[in-house]
Amino acid sequence: MTDPIGRGGVAPAEVPDFDIPRAEAAVRELLAAIGEDPDRDGLRDTPARVARAYAEVTAGLRQSPEDVLTTTFDIGHDEMVMVRDIELWSMCEHHLVPFTGVAHVGYIPSESGKITGLSKLARLVDVFAKRPQVQERLTTQVADALMELLEARGVIVVIEAEHLCMTMRGVRKAGARTITSAVRGIMHNAATRSEAMALIHRGG
Numbered sequence: 001m002t003d004p005i006g007r008g009g010v011a012p013a014e015v016p017d018f019d020i021p022r023a024e025a026a027v028r029e030l031l032a033a034i035g036e037d038p039d040r041d042g043l044r045d046t047p048a049r050v051a052r053a054y055a056e057v058t059a060g061l062r063q064s065p066e067d068v069l070t071t072t073f074d075i076g077h078d079e080m081v082m083v084r085d086i087e088l089w090s091m092c093e094h095h096l097v098p099f100t101g102v103a104h105v106g107y108i109p110s111e112s113g114k115i116t117g118l119s120k121l122a123r124l125v126d127v128f129a130k131r132p133q134v135q136e137r138l139t140t141q142v143a144d145a146l147m148e149l150l151e152a153r154g155v156i157v158v159i160e161a162e163h164l165c166m167t168m169r170g171v172r173k174a175g176a177r178t179i180t181s182a183v184r185g186i187m188h189n190a191a192t193r194s195e196a197m198a199l200i201h202r203g204g
């Protein structure tokens, strides 16, 4: 099956609206399943709160990269652009608990020097992060979106994250960080890639 960029297999237009009553009922059911009383004082509003929180952290399911890469400028800049240490919060699709860390996003613009606003790179990360995810897919989706929509000649995306499913439960290895990278186009060139890695690792 094709997996068009930004969609993780599903076009946002095909993703139904967030179903608040259904999410509330599911949380209520989960509370009952763990042996809690969903009607006790402290929990009475919890299903509604959790539903709102889930709507927020899955908002990327209803967004496309096209929605955020709208602002582009042709300024003829054809050298590398790198935004480092973009804060990232996503949700592990296996356990529905967060993974968090930073993304470093660099690209070499098209021949015509088509660039985008710096904040749009961070917004692009969020489009893909605010979904049930695995870190590898998140990394490649950001890279592929930049290649396609900015017509970049090269892209590098490095994500360093800590998965709460590995720290708060299960194997319980606090501090273990997972590092993934996606390299595209002329960023495969050894000199270009080492320039990018030097920028990523430079200083604080």
Ligand SMILES: Nc1nc2c(ncn2[C@@H]2O[C@H](COP(=O)(O)OP(=O)(O)OP(=O)(O)O)[C@@H](O)[C@H]2O)c(=O)[nH]1
Pocket: 092, 093, 094, 133, 134, 135, 136, 163, 165, 166, 170, 171
């Ligand atoms: N590759 C990859 N694996 C992930 C990611 N997030 C969580 N996982 C892993 O997904 C796996 C799911 O393994 P399972 O054996 O099905 O589930 P589990 O019994 O809860 O596994 P444990 O976490 O080892 O207790 C675990 O090894 C997780 O560490 C991710 O972003 N990428």
Ligand SMILES: [Zn+2]
Pocket: 092, 093, 094, 095, 096, 097, 163, 165, 166
């Ligand atoms: Zn997990």
